[in-house]
Amino acid sequence: MNSLPSVYCVTCGRRVAVRGDTRRAVPQRLYCSDACRQRAYRQRVARRRTTPTASAPALPDSPWGSAAIPRQLGKFVGRDRELRLLANLSANTLLTITGPPGVGKSRLAHHHVRRMRELQRLTRVRWADLAPAALAGDGQSHSITETLRSMGDGHAVWCDANREHPSTLVVDNADVDLDECAKLVMHLVSACPQMKILITSREPLRVPGEVVFGLNPLPLPPATEHPTIRDLLQSDAMQLFVERASTGNPGFTLSEHNAHAVAEVCRELDGVPLFLELAASRVGILSITELLSRLRQPVTVLTSGSRTASVRHSSFRAALDASYDLLDDQERAVFRQLSVLSEPFGLGLAMAVCGFDERGEANMIELLARLQAKSLLIASTNAFEQTEFRQLTPIRHYGSDRLDAAGETDEVWDRLATWTTAAARQVLDLRPGFGPPPSPSIQHYIARTAEWAMRRDDQRTVPLAAALVRYGTALGQSALVQHLSHRALLLSCDDTDRVRLLTEMAAMQQATGNVTGAESLSRQAVLISRRLPDRRLHRRALVALAASERALGHLADAQANARQALQLAQSGEDPEGVAECVESLATTAAVAGRLTEAARLVVDLTRVLRSLDGAAAAGVQCALGEIALLQGDVHRAEQHALDAARGLRDAPELFGRPLVLLAVVALRRGDRRRTLYLLQNAHALRNRLGHHHTSPLESLVETELRGFVSSCDPGEVAQARSAADSTSTDFLQTYALSSSPMDQPVSEPSADSLTRRQLVIAMLVAEGFTNRQIANRIGASPRTVAAELARIRSALHLRSRAQLAGWAQAILR
Structure with missing residues (x-):
């Protein structure tokens, strides 16, 4: 049986499904929708209104010489989404494709233009590549400038030919002379109303009416635990590497043995x-594993490309030299120094490593903006609505080589260590489990600078190791944490930092079951902290010692140390410290079976609730709920858990504790599905945020859940864990606070309820575009975009633009 022919909409180029008997002839014109049918009708009417005898004259060459569209021999891989967006933007007069070196701007522009010509949406196209002449030598570069400035008769004739007839000019690699190119483009836009101009450049022209299309690298293969080859090949980056490697080396095949290394x-x-x-051109000379091991220094490996490629695309160094050479001295220095930051970073960290103080903030913002405009820096918004920057990994390696060559590496690392040490001390001043943990990127920098400082026997290793002990285990760095923390204890340092490290190590040892080791470390912390002026450190050391003694069964000693800590907190007017000490006393009483005494202790805390912030107050509510559960009062436990959850709407990193409490409530009521869903979400939330601290009372309550999980079907647990990994915090909070505890979790908002245009708008919101920028992208007004956003949020039951951006990042991609 013959397969149905491939038929495409004659207006927008979208594939149209042909139904019915395949023997019937396909209609001459097919449309994917009534909108495209109407658009085609209006275009036909407009063509009939033009004078039939006014045929377009032959288009002379552009002032740049060659006007032919260059032919690309290699297979074009991926970029389907980008091509669709470009097609939607093709009606704009001036469209600029920007992106970092080597991201494929010229190739995308070439494929887009050819595709539009095939669809008869572009007819008269001229292509001008400025890169070959610009890189041929100083004299030739000067001739380009003179040509762009030329407004002689030849140029006038060329403009006249385009004045009354639609045409498209493609200017490739415009960044070689942005100023002159911008002037000429503005002249052409005003002189030729029917002309459309497509620019490729590493930096926007920054002229009125310019629509900028930022091109990102290809999507990467999934970083899941055991992806199949089919899963990996869903990535455009993977497809491109395999296609180029097999073309250059026919013996190469993707297999189970090399697929993960290719990824x-x-x-x-x-x-x-x-x-x-x-x-990929090195495959055959090097194995995939050998190639991967050498990519830490890509300058030495990625040295030769196509013989016919332009000079700036001939090697890794040439591609980045072309951008680096266009920077001024201050931009080069900042570009080099930012290369030590391998994870996303904020403005404060950028200022620190580049040696800027508060007075230089405006200058730093300007430099970051210029590097971003030149596509050497990527800006994004994190989950907390904060702007973060990062360099692409290959660009960062290039910057690191430049940093070494400038002799600035140790100086910049020293600045980074100073900043991370201050961040570590700030984190350690917070009570564990109260207050947001440092972001994963900050935790990463703490780990890297701790290693750097340890190799130099730098005393800053101690506070860095203490912060790493608190959060590093959650990042899967247990071996590094153990090594650094024990080495740090051998260094001479300030007693304050030593007490912090001993206290954190004691908590870690107790969490891993080494109660004797925890008791020894906490006792050392108590002895040293007695002579320190900071009473908070002594109080925390006593609480840590009480926890280890309670675990060893020494309940009288645990109670005595907790009471001594409580006296210190009360004398220092420290309400959070009071709450911590009372919870320690209540836990000891609960372990001893004195639940009435434990409840009375925690109820006394309600008198200090008004002086506590939201997180500490929620902690007290959870403690009240946990005591209520231990007493068998499920209803009262649920009310306290819900009160705590409501108080933590703006602190999702602390939401795990009330979730665990609600999970036990659901288990006591026989709702096993809700129990499993809440428990797995609590674990997933803590994993995502690197926050694994559990309070003493919570540990008592959670014991009941461990037996429940072990009795569940493994497939059911895996399904709940998978659902939890994709659940947003907003959705989780709404579900946990649902009025009926027996409600089952509803599905996440689905993309199926949105139109294609609404999906495009959602993706652009996720990329940080404003309403006006989105309007320019889709050819609509900002008011229309605002109305569409209101419909999208209504359809998805989302309250804010930030929630929509988070949904788009999680669902659409």
């Missing part, structure tokens, strides 16, 4: 097409 190569090169192609 790591794609991630190491951050999905940049040029660098993937350069790496």
Whole structure:
């Protein structure tokens, strides 16, 4: 049986499904929707209104010489989404494709133009590539400038030919002379109303009416635990590498043995097409594993590309030298120094490593903006609505080489260590489990600078190791934490930092079951902290000692130390310290079976609730709920858990404790599905935020849940864990606070309820675009975009733009 022919909409180019008998002839014109049918009708009417005899004259060459569209021999891989967005933007007069070196701007522009010509949406196209002449030598570069400035008769004739007839001019690699190119483009826009101009550049022209299309690297393969080859090949970066490697080396095949190494190569090169192609050309000379091990220094490996490629695309160094050479001295210094930051970073950290103080903030913002405009820095918004920056991995390696060559490496690392040490001390001043943990990127920098400081026997290793003890285990760095913390104890340092480290190590030892070791470490912390002026440190050391003694069964000693800590907190007017000490006393009483005494102790805390912030107050509510559960009062436990959850709407990192409490409530009521869902979400939330601290009372309550999980079907647990990994915090809070405890979790908002245009708007919101920028992208007004956003939020039951951006990032991608 013959397969149905491939038929495409004659207006927008979208594929149209042909139904019915295949023997019937396909209609001459097919449309994907009534909107496209109406658009085609209006276009036909407009063509009839033009004078039939007014045929377009032959278009002379552009002032840049060659007007032919260059032919690309290699297979074009991926970029379906980008091509669709470009097609939607093709009606704009001036469209600029920007992106970092090697990201594929020229290739995308070429494919877009050819595709539009095939669809007869572009007819008269001229292509001007400024890169070859610009890089041929100083004299030739000067001739380009003179040509762009030229407004002679030849140029006038060329403009006249385009004045009354639709045409498209593509200017490739415009960044070689942005100022002159911008002037000429503005002249052409005013002189030729029917002309559309498509620019490719590493930096926008920054002229009125310019629509900027930022091109990102190719999507990377999934970083899941055991992906199949089919899963990996869903990534455009993976497809491109495999296609180029097999073309250059026919003996190469993707197999179970090398698939994961290929995926790591794609991630190491951050999905940049040029660098993937350069790496693929080395397959056959180097194995995939050997290639991966050498990509830490890509300058030495990615050295030769296509013979016919332009000079700036001939190697890794040439591609980045072209951008680096266009920077001024201050931009070069900041670009080099930011290369020590391998994770997303904020403005404060950027200022620290580049040596800027508060007075230089405005200058730093300007430099970051200029590097971002030149596509050497990527800006994004994190889950907390904060702007973060990062360099692509290959660009960062190039910057690191430049940093070494400038002799600035140790100086910049020293600045980074100073900043992370201050951040670590700030974290350690917070009570564990109260207050947001440092972001994963800050935790990463703490770990890296701790290693750097340890190699130099720097005393800053001690506070860095203490912070790493608190959060590093959650990041899967247990071996590093153990090594650094024990080495740090051998260094000479300030007693304050030593007490912090001993207290954190004691908590870690107790959490891992080494109660004797925890008791020894906490006792050392108590002895040293007695002579320190900071009473909070002594109080925390006493609480840690009480916890280890309670675990050893020494309940009288635990109660005595907790009472001594409580006296210190009360004398220092420290309400949070009072709450911590009372909870320690209540836990000891509960372990001893004195539940009435434990309840009375925690109820006394309600007198200090008004002086506590939201997190500490929620902690007291959870403690009240946990005592109520131990007494068998499920209803009262639920009310306290719900009160705590309501108080933590703005602190999702602390939401795990009330979730565990609600899970036990659901278990006591026989709702096993809700129990499993809440418990797995509590664990997933703590994993995502690197927050694994549990209070003493919570540990008593959670014992009941461990037996429940072990009795569940493993498939059911895996399903609940998978659902929890994709559940947003907002949705989880709404479900946990649902009025009926027996409600089952409803499904997440689905993309199926949105139109194609609404999906595009949601993706652009996720990328940080304003309403006006989105309007320019889709060819609508800002008012229309605002109305569409209101419909999208209503359809998805989302309250804010930030929630929509989070949903789009999690669901659409």
